[in-house]
Amino acid sequence: MILLVADHNNGKPSKMALELVQAARDLGREGPITALVLGQNLTAVANELSQYVEQVLVADLPQLANYNPEIWAAAVTQIAQEGEAHTILVGASRSGREYSARVAVKLDAPLLEDVIKVQDQGGALQGTKYAYLARVTEVYESSAPVTVVSVKPGAYNPASPAGSAGEQYDVELELPTSRTRSTGKVIEKTTRVPLTEADIVITGGRGVGSPENFSSLIEGLADNLGAGVGATRAVVDAGWRPYGEQVGQTGKTVAPKAYIAIGVSGAVQHLSGMGKSKYIVAVNKDPEAPIFKNADYGIVGDLHQVIPALIEATRK
Incomplete structure (x- = not known):
């Protein structure tokens, strides 16, 4: 069996x-x-x-x-x-x-x-x-x-x-008496699809610039596409986003149909958590950013101009 x-x-x-x-x-x-x-x-x-x-x-x-x-x-x-x-x-x-x-x-x-x-x-x-x-x-x-x-x-x-x-x-089970017990549980309230279940994941990196930009740009695009929201370790360590959104070796592993990396440099630690995505789209102003070596599609440009345009296009 x-x-x-x-x-x-x-x-x-x-x-x-x-x-x-x-x-x-x-x-x-x-x-x-x-x-x-x-x-x-x-x-x-x-x-x-x-x-x-x-x-x-x-x-x-x-x-x-x-x-x-x-x-x-x-x-x-x-x-x-x-x-x-x-x-x-x-x-x-x-x-x-x-x-x-x-x-x-x-x-x-x-x-x-x-x-x-x-x-x-x-x-x-x-x-x-x-x-x-x-x-x-x-x-x-x-x-x-x-x-x-x-x-x-x-x-x-x-x-x-x-x-x-x-x-x-x-089935009948003979279960032992546990030596530990749960004393509390906090469930994050969100209307978004969980990262590991999402067909589309939009992840923001340090290049997004600030928590406010993350909310307006990354979440704004994700809301229009019905996507899950991810973050790099640098973003989580800076306190911009919760740990539950971290993608990478020390975070979650995702394999959506489309992974959109915005302002993400492409460190190997991050790539290990999203490298099996079917399609990878990268937006970064640095044409030499490592993420482009793994991307199926890339946009070289200022994300603060590119993402508002994408938000407007997807809203229509």
Whole structure:
């Protein structure tokens, strides 16, 4: 069995969950592709996921209402053991990276971490990942009977529906008493599509000049295009934008259909978080800016003139 842990938001499978489905399909290993859904009030999520995989295992319990790495690791380990899973796929989100290592320890299994590709090679599992700020690509191989794999968000395209509905099963779990508990949760209120879900991402860099310019130019264009808003580390460190918008090695990884980089120099740390975008558009006054080496389309010019013109054009 190939077991994938499906993240979900607001009653729908996340984009990352559908990317894991595609990774499982491309893997080509024996056994059914099985999605495990953890949480509470999961009927809508399970129904939609069943259109993509052969089996959906539903753990709908009050103890799973809020994410907890100890509980998640215990749940995934139990299901993997009971289902005799040979491959466990987890999205390499912040939480996924946290509990996937615990699962590997509990199963006494190797962990192929933050991979951009995973494939079967003669019975062994190979995982490809970036290293040294995406300057180097490394390949790791596991010949163990069970392997845990965390897959980098955006590494695969989201899967399409399978054409027939898979089976759904409720599962019973023996969960430990957690030694930690959540004492509070703050949810950022925004009407914009989340960065990792957006088809278009507009990112501003230090060249935007100020927080006020960021709001008027970057957000103004994003509002017209229904796009997600991103920022470089320099912008976040300056306090112009929240950390949740940071794109790059120490921020989020995105792979939208279109990535528009405005006033972004193109440091390798930033490129590692958006390099797999389908189309990259760069706006920068410096014709030698590194971002242009990775852009499909480039505009050399003063962003303070270019972006207002784009805002006006998209408004029409």
